[in-house]
Amino acid sequence: MLYFDHAASSFPKPKKVGEAMKEAVDLYAANPGRGGHALSQQAAAVVKNTRKELADLFQAPHESHVWFYQNATMALNQAIVGFPFEVGDHIITTTFEHNSVLRPLKALEQQKGVHITYVEPDHTESYQVEDFTKLITEQTKMIVISHASNVTGALFPIKELGEQLSNHHATIVVDASQTAWKN
Ligand SMILES: Cc1ncc(COP(=O)(O)O)c(C=O)c1O
Incomplete structure (x- = not known):
């Protein structure tokens, strides 16, 4: 097979x-x-x-x-929905996220009144760190991004994003479903 x-x-x-x-x-x-x-x-x-x-x-x-969950979907839902968002808070994510990210975000938008900005990939189907940093405001509480897309396989420089935002209070949620492994 x-x-x-x-x-x-x-x-x-x-x-x-x-x-x-x-x-x-x-x-x-x-x-x-x-x-x-x-x-x-x-x-x-x-x-x-x-x-x-x-x-x-x-x-x-x-x-x-380290917390254990049944799967990545439950872990991502918990990380996103369990966060103490308030009306008017801002979240940055991408249009390429898995449903396990996009669905709880959509629910938060409808139920909690948070604002979500969706970053679009460029012509190489990837993103640059600046695509996110330029969108950050005082209201930005969370950035949700996959380390590697399950659609394109493109790797995002997550470490660089973390370093650039080390002085900002936004929490970065990384979906590492495609990249968390050990030799
Ligand atoms: C990028 C990404 N996020 C989340 C998931 C959901 O993972 P799970 O099936 O463990 O809930 C997958 C599954 O393929 C995925 O590729």
């Missing part, structure tokens, strides 16, 4: 993924952190180690900064 839908979901999964899931189901699929018995503690240790590895991967200041 030739599988062409990798931007939506990789297939086949790496062999190690199946092996790790089978091991968990067969050997220690107890409630992590909810019991004092050996299996629960073993499951908790695996969760803790995973959290630590992810904190290292993303260079988080502490492993408590």
